[in-house]
Amino acid sequence: MNIHDQWLAATGERVLQARAEKRKLSIRGSGSKGFYGNVVDADTLDVAEYAGVVDYQPRELTLTARAGTRLEVIEALLAKNNQMLPFEPPHFGADATLGGCVSTGLSGPRRPYAGAVRDAVLGTKVLDGRAQVLRFGGQVIKNVAGYDVSRLMVGAMGTLGVLLEVSVKVLPCPExxxxxxxxxxxxxxxxxxxxxxxxxxxxxxxxxxxxxxxxxxxxxxxxxxxxxxxxxxxxxxxxxxxxxxxxxxxxxxxxxxxxxxxxxxxxxxxxxxxxxxxxxxxxxxxxxxxxxxxxxxxxxxxxxxxxxxxxxSHQPITQAFTPLPEPLAALHQRIRLALDPHGVFDTGRM
Amino acid sequence: MSALPADFLEKLRRLLPQDGLLTAPEDLAPYECDALSAYRRRPPAVALPRTEEEISAILNLCRMHNVPVVARGHGTGLSGGALPIEGALLLTLARLNRILMIDPLARTARVQPGVRNLAISQAAAPYGLYYAPDPSSQIACSIGGNVAENSGGLHCLKYGLTVHNILEVRAITIDGDIITLGSRAFDAPGYDLLALITGSEGMLAVIVEITVRLLPKPERAQVLLAAFDSIANAGVAVGQIIAAGIIPAAMEMMDKLSIQAAEDYVHAGYPVGAEALLLVEVDGVNEEVSDGLRVVYEVVKACGATEVRTALDEAERTRFWAGRKAAFPAIGRISPDYYCMDGTIPRGRLPEVLVRIAELSEEYGLPVANVFHAGDGNLHPLILYDANKPGELEKTEEMGGKILETCIAVGGTITGEHGVGVEKLNQMCVQFSSAELEVFHALKAAFDPPGLLNPGKAVPSLHRCAELGAMHVHHGQLPHPELPRF
The missing domain is CATH 3.40.1020 (Biosynthetic Threonine Deaminase; domain 3)
Known part of the structure; x- marks a missing residue:
């Protein structure tokens, strides 16, 4: 078993233990976006160790990396091939990770003209609330098999499961x-x-x-x-x-x-x-x-x-986002339960 | 067809104006199938509402009587998504066909689901704007159907699929509730349900209004045609164009049989002796197009193109594309029937996938013409067969299934833009694990607790997969990777 498999096995155990003890897990990459969203009272699940670029095919315009991979590492690798992440993500910290970027769904200045994080996400590997490893989407640009769970994970603030791997579309840098x-x-x-x-x-x-x-x-x-x-x-x-x-x-x-x-x-x-x-x-x-x-x-x-x-804010934030109207709020709750029936990731961060 | 309960039909009739409900056999015939006409079933009744209120009331009634509902746009889908279901009401949204608003400054159009895809671009044209996704059925297909299938087209590499080009969807749930997904801004609070409903094949909610994003028409678009004496060389050229930093607006490949058929049909001026043809369109501001074409020209030459031509004017550009766009009907002229596959593969795996398709073609004795959205890796092998020959359709479907499994094995997917519908349910068992399929079922249940919206489509039951005994091939990771498969 390599270190990544070991980490995954241990993290699966951690999820099952949290489920058994009715504890909640708040997922953390580097903590660079810890200010964003509602304050939570939960155990921290660190994913920074689960790092590394899994696959990068410049000619396919796709990159797959583990969630703990630092954005800086990814951007440097892309730059060597004169490519970039189209959504120009904010880092808000030197160690910002791909997982944090995708979970918060925050995009940068190029967003209106080249698309958001969610537009570039092609596939994800996820650890759900039952400690199952699931894959959705893939590494190809056009893919309509199954519901688009990959994009559902974008901006979900870690409330649906643990992002393990993300595949994104990349673009050539402008001349x-x-x-x-x-x-x-x-x-x-x-x-x-x-x-x-x-x-x-x-x-x-x-x-x-x-x-x-x-x-x-x-x-x-x-x-x-x-x-x-x-x-x-x-x-x-x-x-x-x-x-x-x-x-x-x-x-x-x-x-x-x-x-x-x-x-x-x-x-x-x-x-x-x-x-x-x-x-x-x-x-x-x-x-x-x-x-x-x-x-x-x-x-x-x-x-x-x-x-x-x-x-x-200087104060702890308890209501960061605009509350959802009914029946949308109830629908969100049911969707959350579909991926995390025991509420392991139901931290209330969003 | 099994009949609907009499009291249900009676109440439905009272809900709708006289012309809003069809039950006579001759009226129902046109609704037997969508564009995947190999599958047919006569619906017991067809409802044709004109308003959201009528749709809400219909869905409420269906829920109370436990009657399933199949939503349908203009019936141009290629995977049987709108195929009637035994004992289900067919709900057609064709009469909700108004463009409600075009906002030229914000570059958005608010439309009803029955509006035709091309009609949006036509209405936006006076403002210099257009709606980017252009499925080949765009003169006929509905925007509601496009959202339900996450339709693509020729320009996906640069401009994305439907999911990248819509802002907001209004939909009605099986409870009759109206929900708004997405927003007119760049994002919305909560989960990205706009992405989830896009491509959900009518299984989560009934889409009643869509706000699409409009783009400015490019200042200039020019197409280059390159002929190759081997498919492999053409495949290399595709990768090299991308590596050179060019994102073409469209990049299409055709094989020898497709070139020949298209040329015989529309006389596009294609080099008929070629083994492969590449059409590369570059668009943008004037200077950018000139620079881009120069790069593409050099790349295809270096990759061994035997002939390279650039469309000199709009008429020639249209002619170059006419051959590609007519490829399917052109094949229809040389074969009694054809079966269109829709797998997507990483572009670099094209040569080996084509070799495998050629092997299957020989094994099954069925010719295949290949048309390839080379820019985004979406492959459309057309299997030529004769439905009148007993057993040939079944043989074709079996071979098609093997092609799709090949796509999965190289890290691709069974459907790039046509959807799963009823057609690719078995291959879903290969692409996804039971746990993943269970998540899909749970998501459907979150939207549609009684399971009445287009039940049985798009996501196979675990029972079906078990019976099929399909081998789950996960992203190229076969259970025994050491064994040669093809």
């Missing part, structure tokens, strides 16, 4: 990239992000902060040059640093607590009454630091067709 900055108010920026997205411009990220719209163009050298002419504005010297600071939330604009994430239809109006937002994803996500009550924010977002997450 050229450049970031432009244009001065304009928030509502105009939202409109313009939407207008550009409706025209053939090679966008790969958009954001607005402190009176400026930032646009990243990606593609062949000639395509980026042509789009620069079309869009105008000033080229900023260190584009990658800007997008990294936005993705990793290290820019001062995102240091406010509590920090709320409003996920909105891209063309929804900018809520300037809530204060100065940071807007990204073509208008689809707006970050606000405000003390306004959660209910007020939820009502506001709902009215515009979106939802709100309390992303970071």
């Amino acid at each position: 050229s990239e450049c970031t432009l900055m244009l001065e304009m108010p928030a509502d105009r920026a939202v409109e313009i992000m939407n207008l550009w997205a409706a025209s053939p411009v090679p966008l790969s990220a958009t954001a607005w902060r402190a009176g400026h719209l930032y646009v990243r163009l990606s593609g062949t050298e000639s395509a980026v040059q042509a789009a620069m002419q079309k869009i105008g504005g000033a080229k900023i010297p260190d584009g990658p640093a800007f997008w990294q600071a936005l993705r990793e939330q290290t820019m001062p604009d995102l240091a406010m607590r509590p920090l709320w994430r409003l996920s909105m239809p891209t063309a929804a109006k900018a809520f300037t009454a809530l204060g100065q937002p940071v807007i990204e994803w073509g208008g689809g996500v707006r970050w606000y630091g405000t003390d306004m009550p959660a209910d007020t924010l939820r009502a506001l977002a709902k009215q515009a067709g979106g939802h709100v997450t309390l992303f970071r």
